[in-house]
Amino acid sequence: MHLSDGDRSMLEGEQGDAAGFAMQIVTAFAEAVGADALLDISRAHIDGCLYHGAVSLDFVERLVAGGGRVRVPTTLNVGSLDLIHPELVHLPAEEQRPAERLMRVHEALGCQPSFTCAPYQTLFRPAFGEQIAWGESNAIVFANSVIGARTNRYGDFVDLCCAMTGRAPAWGLHLDAGRRGQILFRLSGFPASQAPTDSLFIAIGLIVGRRSGERIPVIEGLPRPRDEDQLKALGAAAASTGAVALFHAVGITPEAATLGDAFAGGTPEETIVITPAGVTEALVELSSVPAGSPLTAICLGTPHFSRAEWDRLLVLLRQTQPTRPIPIYVNTDRAVLQQLEAEGAFRNLTDWRLIPVADTCTYITAILEKLDGVVMTNSGKWAHYAPGNIGVRVAFGELEECVASAAAGRVIRGVA
């Protein structure tokens, strides 16, 4: 592998103990993936705030002790706690302490205390073509696909080491050759009037994730999305059922103006047809209860709710009069929440049981009051992971159905 003078200087510890340690890990990772060089990155997003044991904390504290400092703007993914609303998380004190310490100690390295899984909808959004090193599967797929920034799937330790060195292995999705489509998904049999519903995008994401394997998917025939949040939902679903880090949607995403562009002149290794029946089937699998079932809560905001998603929700809440309201948990970025509060956006909603959650997510930590009931969500990712992670049963629906169900305390279907 070719190292620059700067890389070698860091590796030999000339730029501090922490940078040397981080460069040792970046180069070892690069050797293992077969990269022949490193390249500069301009941003990082660190998925290191969930506690996997003492090693999680020991690693970051070692970097702090070695005088470490991130070299590029670096955001943090969610942690196990809501530092804005600590009372929401029901963890025993001995689990809270290291989890909180882990979140705080990253700040000592110069990371932004963003604690969001949607860094692409913050001030730290990268631009088209930027080389970045990001962790968190939904953020990776959004950055690559919707923005056209370039990152591989980084994670544990390596994302932070890239941030500490400003370097990443030059391989895979950082390079043109690694970004061309390999497998084609063609929508077929849908009426011309097919509405671009959230659930359509989510179902396609679930199918694409399941069938792509390690190959880069290209989707043809996708209706024009209402906004980028629908592509966010598609990517998050695809990264839940599979390992998708980049998808191209022909005529929609920036590197796929045409089918030819998406495959960079090559041909698909395989073509899979997605039909309306396939979409229905994928959605049915997300729900384990029938319409009318009593609900204990609604969970929204996986990935974290954007400002545009909040605006859609707030309009629906104001249009509906709840009769038997149940808690509506909404995971979101602390900066978005702060802005909504400053604008008084939650005024006159006292008939609802609206519970904004910041810094974490309702499927990874102990927030929900009752886990023995059914929870409704509009998120394909939440519906995919929550039964395994926290043991709840799930009903999946559109945002409109979630609000109607929240008002009635039971699953309501067919609200447009």
Next chain:
Amino acid sequence: MRRPAKVYVAGEAEAAMIVLSVPLSFWGGIDAATGRIIDHSHPALGTSIAGRILVMPSGRGSSSSSSVLAETIRRGTGPRGIVLAHPDPILTVGAIVAGALYDLRCPIVICSIDGLRSGDILRVSAAVPDAAEICLIESLHAH
């Protein structure tokens, strides 16, 4: 029987092998407290990797496996060394982090794993931390 191997993480180890025909994800696949395989879909479910040299075709799954491998090494429930047929960046990082933080070495080498058998003793001498270096690993029959 001696064979050449490529060193991804340096270290010395000698222990009985556990040879897995199916790749194992440490995250969700290993209980860090005991070193037992807890992945219900894995054919070696219930077997312990603690103190053994883990031999498998490749790594698999989530990047959180780096943390889980490092945590098992820290607790002494992890493998003594790892032999893979294909390099794995996730496990490489986990073993390097454990070495740097705790001075506990879990060498990782890449070579053909044909003919390696569970229970036989394997000696890995991978002193030089250079992936270009070739070391010899030696398998001895169990006594």
